[in-house]
Amino acid sequence: MPRRKRSIAVLTSGGDSPGMNGAVRAIVRMSIYRGCTPYAIYEGFEGLIQGGNYIKQMHWEDVRDWLSQGGTLIGTARCEAFKQRAGRLIAAKNLVLKGIDALIVCGGDGSLTGADTLRAEWPNLLEELVRNRELTEEQVRPFQSLKLVGLAGSIDNDLPSTDATIGCYSALHRICDAVDDVIDTAGSHKRGFVIEVMGRKCGWLALMAAICTGADWLFIPEMPPREGWEENMCSLITEVGCNARAETVGTD
Secondary structure, three states: OOOOOOEEEEEEOOOOOOOHHHHHHHHHHHHHHOOOEEEEEOOHHHHHHHOHHHEEEOOHHHHOOOOOOOOOOOOOOOOOHHHOHHHHHHHHHHHHHOOOOEEEEEEOHHHHHHHHHHHHHHHHHHHHHHHOOOOOHHHHHHHOOOEEEEEEEOOOOOOOOOOOOEOHHHHHHHHHHHHHHHHHHHHHHOOOOOOOOOOOOOOHHHHHHHHHHOOOOOOEOOEOOOOOHHHHHHHHHHHHHHHHHHHHHHHO
16 A cells, blocks of 8 residues: 655644744745645644634745744644643544644643643544544544654743753843843943843743853842842942943043
């Protein structure tokens, strides 16, 4: 029997991050190059449950000029329904009806966890769809396993064993630009500024930004400040400020 042509779907979920459009573009064009049929699922897992026009076959020209676009052009949405088994049952049915046997999910921890739950439940979901007479044995036979790939799309760079998540370096670049502008204002008014960045429980963005911009003090979750840090910080910043003013006077 000739090998069945594989159909690959991609969705973006959770918060958007720079580089998601480039990832979708690469998936679509490489799928075509390898002889597969690519699909884009619009509005994340919500689109997977809605089905219909939310699951669109993609062609080579559909992703033209996507590399320079921000956000995610196929959309993302929070989906409470997918957290329930009933929602995942509908999602599985839509994948089978579209002939999709491989799914690529680009998102953060919650998105990848939800995708892994769908993969783990897949055989049972198909059995339930057949038992409920929503699909037939013939329809589900070619889809006994769901091939799943997760792409870490998160500016936090918080996935273990991953050198760089999609979007982390772009976010770092934006932070450095913003801090450079703040430094000008801080110097003009002789004030100190506190810059808060994203990262949740991962301090990679804060650490890299502090190194790149020469910050005087750093707070990260992995290394909480020791007792008495307030006095130490004030002393350091005061000393740095006095030295900076003395150096300025000397060069004048």
